[in-house]
Amino acid sequence: MSRKPMTRPGGRSARVQEAVHAAVRELLGEVGRDALTVPMVAARAGVTPSTVYRRWGDLQELLSDVAVERLRPETDPADLGSLRDDLDAWAEQFLDEMASPSGRAYIRDALLGDPDGTNAGQCSAYAAEQIDTVLDRAARRGERVPDTELMLDDIVAPIMYRILFRPDGLNAAYARDLVSHALDRL
Amino acid sequence: MSRKPMTRPGGRSARVQEAVHAAVRELLGEVGRDALTVPMVAARAGVTPSTVYRRWGDLQELLSDVAVERLRPETDPADLGSLRDDLDAWAEQFLDEMASPSGRAYIRDALLGDPDGTNAGQCSAYAAEQIDTVLDRAARRGERVPDTELMLDDIVAPIMYRILFRPDGLNAAYARDLVSHALDRL
Numbered sequence: 015m016s017r018k019p020m021t022r023p024g025g026r027s028a029r030v031q032e033a034v035h036a037a038v039r040e041l042l043g044e045v046g047r048d049a050l051t052v053p054m055v056a057a058r059a060g061v062t063p064s065t066v067y068r069r070w071g072d073l074q075e076l077l078s079d080v081a082v083e084r085l086r087p088e089t090d091p092a093d094l095g096s097l098r099d100d101l102d103a104w105a106e107q108f109l110d111e112m113a114s115p116s117g118r119a120y121i122r123d124a125l126l127g128d129p130d131g132t133n134a135g136q137c138s139a140y141a142a143e144q145i146d147t148v149l150d151r152a153a154r155r156g157e158r159v160p161d162t163e164l165m166l167d168d169i170v171a172p173i174m175y176r177i178l179f180r181p182d183g184l185n186a187a188y189a190r191d192l193v194s195h196a197l198d199r200l
Numbered sequence: 201m202s203r204k205p206m207t208r209p210g211g212r213s214a215r216v217q218e219a220v221h222a223a224v225r226e227l228l229g230e231v232g233r234d235a236l237t238v239p240m241v242a243a244r245a246g247v248t249p250s251t252v253y254r255r256w257g258d259l260q261e262l263l264s265d266v267a268v269e270r271l272r273p274e275t276d277p278a279d280l281g282s283l284r285d286d287l288d289a290w291a292e293q294f295l296d297e298m299a300s301p302s303g304r305a306y307i308r309d310a311l312l313g314d315p316d317g318t319n320a321g322q323c324s325a326y327a328a329e330q331i332d333t334v335l336d337r338a339a340r341r342g343e344r345v346p347d348t349e350l351m352l353d354d355i356v357a358p359i360m361y362r363i364l365f366r367p368d369g370l371n372a373a374y375a376r377d378l379v380s381h382a383l384d385r386l
Contacts, residue, residue, distance in 0.1 A: 122311075125308075125311065125312075125364060126311075126312055131367065134364055134365045134366075135365065135366065137365060138361075138365040138366040163369075166358075166361070166366065167357075167358040167361075167378070167381075168354075168358075168381075170361065171353075171357040171358040171360075171361035171362070172352075172353040172354075172357040172358075174357075174361050174364075174365065175324075175352070175353075175356065175357035175360050175361055176357070178311060178320055178360075178364075179317075179320045179321065179323060179324040179360065180320075180321060180324040180352065181317065183349075192353070195353075195354075195385070198384055199381070
């Protein structure tokens, strides 16, 4: 089981988390993933290595937590006036971000240090929330909308599957083809 | 880069590979994944630990190779007389095997010790070959058939995505719904 608390910690605990995450982000840029060690992260964050081991278990679990933070969407999907346009734009951007070298590295990290699936589930929840926003907006416009779970199957799943297992042909035209087939459900 | 040879090795090399893979499979059953070590595997296989390190790099890469072997389909998809029936049966069986506890563990192992994506690509190639068999057979019957890559997107990708990121509702009805939506393409 994971050693991470289920809720966002407050006070000192939150400061330690922020300092350690920031140290990982900086050091990934400076020394790269292969050279990174827990003592190096702890020194940069101003905590003891045992603080890191106690909270995260090992380097892989820490990298997984940092990766999920980086995969959190920063803005709402764009509002372009129609369900198809909004889904096209969102799918293209999602594919772009996830298939980029840093996106691929974060997806891998998120999965690898995540024995109980909490962080993978969080990645999927981020995508579901973004799709919900697009669908809610379309419904308020009076458009017919499909189910969020089906949009995950039709748009998100093929993109993530190809990134992990079959990384060819990941471009904007592919994203739009997925959206077209998804909207055939209506 | 991977230290694995691109082709199946012959002679002594093949015997070492078989002995080491067999040792991993036995020890996974006896001591479990968390207790497994390279020296333990080497002793069981009758080779030196450095033989294992030289060939596989580390335990994770070895586990990845063993996992891909275990994920190789053992039989051709059943021939039930129609494209829909064949796809339904294949998708149900694929979901069953991949979503089982051992299937999930092998998928995870295959991805984790596979920095260059060779083993993940092999898993995807196995699924593509099985779908090709179903589609070729249907085409010979005179049925219209969709493209294999689209069947990977419609059937394989959602199953693998949910196993890794959103493990709910993985049952036979779900597999058949995926096949129905896939055949809407025709």
